[in-house]
Amino acid sequence: MTVGAPLDAEVSYLQSRPTAAAPAGARILLIHGTPGSAASWADYLLRPPAGAEVVAIDRPGFGRSGPPGAMPALAQQAAAVAALLPEVGRPVVLVGHSLGGPVAAYLAARLALDAPERRVTLVLLAASLDPAQEDIHPMQHVGAWSPVRALLPRVIRNANTELMALKPELEALARMLPQITARVLIVHGTRDDLVPVANVAYMQSRLLGAACVQTRLLPERNHFLPWNSQPEVRQALDAALAVAC
Numbered sequence: 001m002t003v004g005a006p007l008d009a010e011v012s013y014l015q016s017r018p019t020a021a022a023p024a025g026a027r028i029l030l031i032h033g034t035p036g037s038a039a040s041w042a043d044y045l046l047r048p049p050a051g052a053e054v055v056a057i058d059r060p061g062f063g064r065s066g067p068p069g070a071m072p073a074l075a076q077q078a079a080a081v082a083a084l085l086p087e088v089g090r091p092v093v094l095v096g097h098s099l100g101g102p103v104a105a106y107l108a109a110r111l112a113l114d115a116p117e118r119r120v121t122l123v124l125l126a127a128s129l130d131p132a133q134e135d136i137h138p139m140q141h142v143g144a145w146s147p148v149r150a151l152l153p154r155v156i157r158n159a160n161t162e163l164m165a166l167k168p169e170l171e172a173l174a175r176m177l178p179q180i181t182a183r184v185l186i187v188h189g190t191r192d193d194l195v196p197v198a199n200v201a202y203m204q205s206r207l208l209g210a211a212c213v214q215t216r217l218l219p220e221r222n223h224f225l226p227w228n229s230q231p232e233v234r235q236a237l238d239a240a241l242a243v244a245c
Helices: 038-046 074-082 100-114 138-144 154-174 198-206 230-240
Strands: 013-015 027-031 053-057 092-097 120-125 183-189 212-218
Touching: 013 038, 027 038, 027 100, 038 053, 038 230, 074 100, 074 154, 092 100, 092 230, 100 120, 100 154, 120 230, 138 154, 183 198, 183 230, 198 212, 212 230
Parallel strands: 027 053, 027 092, 092 120, 120 183, 183 212
Antiparallel strands: 013 053
16 A cells, blocks of 8 residues: 655555454554564454454554655654545544554544544553653664664664654654544553553643543553453453443
């Protein structure tokens, strides 16, 4: 699939096998973190929630999506996801894990302004939205040094570029978060060493325009919720498909 401005790149995605109910039901858009790919959502694609269609994107710069280099701007990443939205009238559930969280939130904010008629639910799994929690490790600067960068696989090069650019992107996103009118479900592990649980309080304080914000903290769980906490993630997806808050 070709996506135009502001991305201008080929985007790859995986889609669950259609069922009789899915064409009229909700579309769940799964957005991976960094690094990652659409294939990491295989269990959810093979066994989608009843009556829903599941689509997982290879974010720009990862998997089979172009371009070869990183696209760290949330606006560009969100444009790729927006190209996979269902027709107006069908509900959409935006599910972002880790760095996929701010991509999903950016798109939810844009849809609230540009397409308020859409029924949108936002699910944030171990999502990194608080700019105060973003620090650049010295080794990331080493990875960005040209002689070292040239030796790294594409997925690692692009992940490093995204992470080094994330803080200013989140600072800009902070102004947009109160515009989100969608229902929001937050799921986070209390032992997340990659995206601290402090992100949850930040999200709760910023999502002031949301239809409702529902939070579930998973004791002793780490960052990798889509794989080590699949029952809880599936419960969140089922809740997101409900009509009301």
